[in-house]
Amino acid sequence: MRPLPSSPLPPGERVRVRGTHGSSLSETPVLPAFPEPVATHPPHPAPLPRGERGKSVREEKNKIMEETMTRTNSLKLRALGAASVLALALSGTAYAQDMLRIGVPTAMSGTYADLGNQAKRAVEFAIAEANARGGVAGHKVEAKILDTEAKPDLARKQSERLALEGYKVLTGVIASGEALAIAPMLDRWDALYVATVTKSDKITGDSCVRRAFRVNHQDAQDAAVVNPWLAGRKEQKWAIIGMDGAWGRGSGAGFKEAATANGKSVVAELYPPLGATDYAAYIQQIKASGAEGLWVALAGRDAVSFATQARQFGLLDSVFTAGVSFVTDNTVQAMGETAKGIHGIINYSATLDTPENKSFVAAWAKHYNGDQPSNFEGETYLGMQVIFQAVEKAKSVKPIDIARAMSGGSFDTILGRVAFRPEDNQLILPNYFGHVAETDGKLRPVVTMSFPAEQATPAPSGACKLQKL
Numbered sequence: 001m002r003p004l005p006s007s008p009l010p011p012g013e014r015v016r017v018r019g020t021h022g023s024s025l026s027e028t029p030v031l032p033a034f035p036e037p038v039a040t041h042p043p044h045p046a047p048l049p050r051g052e053r054g055k056s057v058r059e060e061k062n063k064i065m066e067e068t069m070t071r072t073n074s075l076k077l078r079a080l081g082a083a084s085v086l087a088l089a090l091s092g093t094a095y096a097q098d099m100l101r102i103g104v105p106t107a108m109s110g111t112y113a114d115l116g117n118q119a120k121r122a123v124e125f126a127i128a129e130a131n132a133r134g135g136v137a138g139h140k141v142e143a144k145i146l147d148t149e150a151k152p153d154l155a156r157k158q159s160e161r162l163a164l165e166g167y168k169v170l171t172g173v174i175a176s177g178e179a180l181a182i183a184p185m186l187d188r189w190d191a192l193y194v195a196t197v198t199k200s201d202k203i204t205g206d207s208c209v210r211r212a213f214r215v216n217h218q219d220a221q222d223a224a225v226v227n228p229w230l231a232g233r234k235e236q237k238w239a240i241i242g243m244d245g246a247w248g249r250g251s252g253a254g255f256k257e258a259a260t261a262n263g264k265s266v267v268a269e270l271y272p273p274l275g276a277t278d279y280a281a282y283i284q285q286i287k288a289s290g291a292e293g294l295w296v297a298l299a300g301r302d303a304v305s306f307a308t309q310a311r312q313f314g315l316l317d318s319v320f321t322a323g324v325s326f327v328t329d330n331t332v333q334a335m336g337e338t339a340k341g342i343h344g345i346i347n348y349s350a351t352l353d354t355p356e357n358k359s360f361v362a363a364w365a366k367h368y369n370g371d372q373p374s375n376f377e378g379e380t381y382l383g384m385q386v387i388f389q390a391v392e393k394a395k396s397v398k399p400i401d402i403a404r405a406m407s408g409g410s411f412d413t414i415l416g417r418v419a420f421r422p423e424d425n426q427l428i429l430p431n432y433f434g435h436v437a438e439t440d441g442k443l444r445p446v447v448t449m450s451f452p453a454e455q456a457t458p459a460p461s462g463a464c465k466l467q468k469l
Contacts, residue, residue, distance in 0.1 A: 100142075102144075103163065103171075105146050105173060105178070106119050108147035110275065114301070115197065116174055125364060126384035130388055148173070155173060155178035170193045171195075171383055171384070173195065173198055174198070175245065187210075190400070195216060200219060200246040204464055211399065211400075215383040217431055225449070226345070227258045227262065237264070237265055240252045243298055244271040251324050252297055255295045270282045279310070283313045286319065295322060296322070316341075328374060328445070332443055332444060333443070343434070347431065347432070348375045349432065350372040357378075393405040407420065418453065421460060430452050433451075
């Protein structure tokens, strides 16, 4: 630590102090240095004639009292000045605390690191865009990102840390298990959570809470578009493989329900753990089941590992394959030619033809050197749009005020104008289906079926019982 200077700083100068937890430097005003009053003693009076001594003593006493009062008043004025400087300093601190602070507890390492980095890029882009316009409702925006490794316990700890440091608007969580660990703590933390990637129906179902909102598609919304797509498929026997967690099993259950409704049968259900590297045994079970079609609910590194091995073992050549989060932009790029011909749900695409999306894609490409936004980048950016508009409506950065502005509210987004269902805080969204094909010399998800929001969103299940905000 650098030693303090031996002499005080000039009055009004500021000293920079580093905050805890890696926070940025802040400035603390140095109060003006006031000299201590120095005791003075009047000189011993010269002898006076006897008749004038009493008068002289009285005059000297009055003079001393007058000097004492002058010094006292001076000190009071200086103290008042110091208090004014301190008040200004405190008001500056309060202004800094009035920022809109976004906490991003996301997977920066592990199986879902690629997804976490997509969420990070979208948050950073949205904030840069907002601050360039002067902030959100006059509030500067900043974010802090902490790695959760997609682990529920760590996600809860990192989210609590963010909330305690003032980053109380949380978003960017990747795994549904993480979201389910965070949601029950939001009231205690005085925080708000906006889901942009997590899909489990439980988040806006029987585990819903009043401070958690979802702006991406839940499993039930994906199942709603699988139904009409599946009706047109000739395959009768299907297998399911999904990650062993809330999202993977939820997606599997939704697909099974849709398959049964369309007269199909599910002959195998397999749920490998998150981060599995060897899928040989699972692939053999799928081949042995006699399945003609395969539904995949894997994402990130899991999706790439499974697809690569499935191609090596000939599974993708013999069994029709489709999935959710399986044909996203980054996953397709990582798979390469392996991804060609795979079908699946496309929740967001840079190719969607809305004026708002075209404007977003152009701005993104300019910011990121010609890149196009991926599925999870688009969804997370949409979440930031909703957060910013809710702050503007609330005229506040307090989480509870933002939540009240979100509840049942309508928002202008890259997918057009959309609204939250007040019953469960789920955003009502259009949805899409398609396959991986080569366009403009590049493999990418191509939308072949579009479903308007009212068709793509089933009625609330009734499982969510929200408390009043």
